Amino acid sequence: MSIKPRSKESETPLEENNMFRGLKRAPHNLIEALRRVQARYGYLPPEGIKQAAEYVGVPFSQAYSVATFYHQYSLEPVGKYRILVCMGTACHLRGNDLNFEFLRMLLGLKEGQKTTKDGLFSLEVARCFGCCGLAPVVVIEKPDGTRQIIGNANARVLRAAIIKYRRQEAGGNK
Numbered sequence: 001m002s003i004k005p006r007s008k009e010s011e012t013p014l015e016e017n018n019m020f021r022g023l024k025r026a027p028h029n030l031i032e033a034l035r036r037v038q039a040r041y042g043y044l045p046p047e048g049i050k051q052a053a054e055y056v057g058v059p060f061s062q063a064y065s066v067a068t069f070y071h072q073y074s075l076e077p078v079g080k081y082r083i084l085v086c087m088g089t090a091c092h093l094r095g096n097d098l099n100f101e102f103l104r105m106l107l108g109l110k111e112g113q114k115t116t117k118d119g120l121f122s123l124e125v126a127r128c129f130g131c132c133g134l135a136p137v138v139v140i141e142k143p144d145g146t147r148q149i150i151g152n153a154n155a156r157v158l159r160a161a162i163i164k165y166r167r168q169e170a171g172g173n174k
Contacts, residue, residue, distance in 0.1 A: 072141075077115070086127070086129055140161060
């Protein structure tokens with residue numbers, strides 16, 4: 001199976017030599033190896049998990065276990081902007097379930113649908129970012145790997161964030 005990189009710059013199939021360049025072949029580098037696979041492809045395809053496992057010298061089952069344990073990894077293709085809505089205790093009690101439903105409707109996602117049809121946004125539930133004092137919290141992972149952390153999230157702020165990213169993608173400055 002051949003997988004294509006997410007970016008247009010490199011349209012070559014999965015090449016571990018380039019992806020893992022500078023990374024020591026050691027089991028303690030598994031998380032970094034998986035991060036590099038996801039950064040390149042936008043998700044963790046089975047072939048990428050296998051190559052990361054082989055590169056650092058761990059069984060596939062261990063790499064798969066790590067990939068499914070941490071919420072920052074996705075086994076399915078995700079949108080360019082990944083929206084994570086915390087449903088930890090503090091965020092849930094402060095209404096983040098309503099924020100999730102608001103975002104689902106705003107993005108036009110049907111029940112069970114995770115990614116917008118244009119591939120721009122993915123909406124997911126997360127379990128605690130460790131910033132409960134800011135509850136409810138929504139995190140938007142951007143294509144460059146940075147995150148926008150939205151504390152005290154509400155419909156007005158979330159709508160503004162979505163509008164901002166849509167405008168950026170359309171070539172607007174705001």
